[in-house]
Amino acid sequence: MxxxxxxxxxxxxxxxxxxxxxxxxxxxxxxxxxxxxxxxxxxxxxxxxxxxxxxxxLSGIELGLIGIWRDLSEEQRRSVLILLKSIVSNNDAG
Structure with a gap:
């Protein structure tokens, strides 16, 4: 601060x-x-x-994502992280 x-x-x-x-x-x-x-x-x-x-x-989209994230269960959060990591890996490889 x-x-x-x-x-x-x-x-x-x-x-x-x-x-x-x-x-x-x-x-x-x-x-x-x-x-x-x-x-x-x-x-x-x-x-x-x-x-x-x-x-x-934070943009409106970022704040919206935070709100969605907070509503997810732990299992859903893990799935989202796996998906995002997969997307990032594919972008790095391409």
């Missing part, structure tokens, strides 16, 4: 804030980093390759 990232103010219950503070301390993160980490996890953006160090500019 950089100083140029947008600043967002939110309201939250005090018990939630205290819990986040405890979790941030336990994972050696700042409060901000803990909140960003948890948002990324809940949106499955970490699975999509977002590390928090690059600019998050």
């Amino acid at each position: 950089s100083d140029r990232d947008p600043l967002v103010h939110i309201r939250m219950p005090d018990t939630l804030r205290k819990t986040l503070q405890q979790e941030a301390k336990a994972s050696s993160r700042s409060m901000n980093a803990e909140i960003v980490h948890r948002l990324l996890e809940s949106l499955s953006l970490n699975d999509a390759g977002y590390t928090g160090t690059d600019n998050l500019e």
Whole structure:
């Protein structure tokens, strides 16, 4: 994250804030980093390759794919990965 990232103010219950503070301390993160980490996890953006160090500019198609991915079972996800790897291998060989 950089100083140029947008600043967002939110309201939250005090018990939630205290819990986040405890979790941030336990994972050696700042409060901000803990909140960003948890948002990324809940949106499955970490699975999509977002590390928090690059600019998050996903297209509508990419966001749609993330949504579809989240709805798949583990077995379906494995099948999709096998298919994608096959497509990439064929492109590399061709």
